[in-house]
Amino acid sequence: MNDKLKAALVGGVTFGIASGLPYIGAVNMACCALYIGGGVLAAYLLIKDLPAQAQAPYRDGAVVGVLAGLFGGIASVITGLVAKALGYDPAAEMAATFQQFGMPMPEGIGVDPSTGMQLIGFVVNIVMYVIFATVGGLVGVAIFHKKEAPSD
Amino acid sequence: MIETESTDLRSPWRWCLFLGCVCWLALVFAPPFAAPYAEVVRWLLHTVCHQIPERSFHLFGEPLAACHRCTGLYLGFALGVLVWPWLPRLAARLAGNPRWVAVFLIPIAVDWAIVVNTPASRFVTGLIAAFPVALLPLVAFTQRLNPIHTRNKKE
Numbered sequence: 001m002n003d004k005l006k007a008a009l010v011g012g013v014t015f016g017i018a019s020g021l022p023y024i025g026a027v028n029m030a031c032c033a034l035y036i037g038g039g040v041l042a043a044y045l046l047i048k049d050l051p052a053q054a055q056a057p058y059r060d061g062a063v064v065g066v067l068a069g070l071f072g073g074i075a076s077v078i079t080g081l082v083a084k085a086l087g088y089d090p091a092a093e094m095a096a097t098f099q100q101f102g103m104p105m106p107e108g109i110g111v112d113p114s115t116g117m118q119l120i121g122f123v124v125n126i127v128m129y130v131i132f133a134t135v136g137g138l139v140g141v142a143i144f145h146k147k148e149a150p151s152d
Numbered sequence: 153m154i155e156t157e158s159t160d161l162r163s164p165w166r167w168c169l170f171l172g173c174v175c176w177l178a179l180v181f182a183p184p185f186a187a188p189y190a191e192v193v194r195w196l197l198h199t200v201c202h203q204i205p206e207r208s209f210h211l212f213g214e215p216l217a218a219c220h221r222c223t224g225l226y227l228g229f230a231l232g233v234l235v236w237p238w239l240p241r242l243a244a245r246l247a248g249n250p251r252w253v254a255v256f257l258i259p260i261a262v263d264w265a266i267v268v269n270t271p272a273s274r275f276v277t278g279l280i281a282a283f284p285v286a287l288l289p290l291v292a293f294t295q296r297l298n299p300i301h302t303r304n305k306k307e
Contacts, residue, residue: 029202030264031225031278056250058292121195128200138288142250 003046008064011042012071012133019072019129020079022088032132035072039136040143042068047144056145058138065137066130073126161237163293173230180218180226184211193217209271220271221260224278231279232286246284247291256284 015038019025028034042064050057179197183190194203194217201222208215209223216223236243246252260277263269 028199031222031260032200035200055247055295056291057295058288059295062289062292117195124196125199132200134289135285138292139253139285142253142288145250 003049004060004064005067007042007045008067009071010045011040011064012038012068012073012129013075014038014041015068015133016072016075016129017079019076020081020083022083025076025080032128035069035129035132036136036139038068038072038129039065039133039138040140041136042133043137043140044144047141047146050146052146052148054148056141056147058141061137061141062134063137065134065140068137069130069133070126072133073129076129077122077125161240161243161287161290161294163290163297165293165297166233166237166290169289169293170230170233173226173233177226177230180216180223181211183217184214187214190214190217207271207274209275220274221264221278224275225282228279228282229286232283233290235283236287236290243287243290246287250288253284253288257281 015034018037019028019034025034043061046060046064047057179193182193186193197203197217201218203215203217204219205215207219207221209220210216218226260281263273263277
């Protein structure tokens with residue numbers, strides 16, 4: 001398995017599973033932190049063994065971010081389905097969170113969607129994951145890139 | 153001279169990225185203008201934003217589909233995609249020292265951590281955080297179009 005694929009798989013699946021888990025998944029409501037985190041972790045894993053370079057490999061960061069998003073989105077959907085099958089109700093959790101902060105529940109969110117809407121929801125989830133993990137991959141490269149010392 | 157100083161960010165791909173940003177912003181601003189589809193739009197974006205009405209901007213009495221902070225982030229990113237190609241020197245400096253991007257994330261982290269923040273602080277810190285991040289895909293496009301020019305030296 002090549003390095004990019006391996007990094008994307010580890011970063012994406014780790015944060016994808018976290019996104020699908022009860023309570024931890026709600027962290028995504030803070031600016032998609034887990035989606036972006038998957039891309040950042042994938043970029044870190046890709047870069048950590050690379051030699052110092054004159055310019056940060058943003059292109060590789062974007063590619064690894066897209067892949068991490070794809071793996072993460074799928075992992076998130078599967079984890080969400082497993083959690084739901086085990087009796088976890090995300091709408092009830094959300095309602096409890098809103099109630100805790102004394103805020104009204106936004107309309108439409110607590111409604112149980114039809115099977116068709118659920119399928120669309122899965123696709124949307126994966127697309128969102130790809131978009132934000134790509135940004136995460138780019139940010140990860142920017143942060144963890146080892147800069148080559150200028151030669152005299 | 154490091155190679156990033158001569159990086160031209162005006163790749164044609166930037167318009168595709170900008171178009172994507174405009175479409176995304178159209179979704180965020182859609183609910184007040186497309187009432188029958190407002191719930192669909194909110195549902196599309198609910199996985200990436202809490203959409204709490206008290207923490208969202210309102211237009212014509214209707215909350216947008218993203219909170220103050222997310223609206224700032226999306227606008228800042230779109231603005232960055234549009235503006236960075238016209239700031240080549242500043243872009244070269246930031247691309248040459250990419251860790252500075254993380255510095256721009258500090259205000260949003262501080263604003264998130266403090267209990268008493270305001271709509272303006274949430275929006276502005278989002279704008280500040282996302283503006284420099286928009287430079288990164290533009291550099292990635294340049295690296296894709298000019299792989300020889302921007303190729304890194306291997307050890």
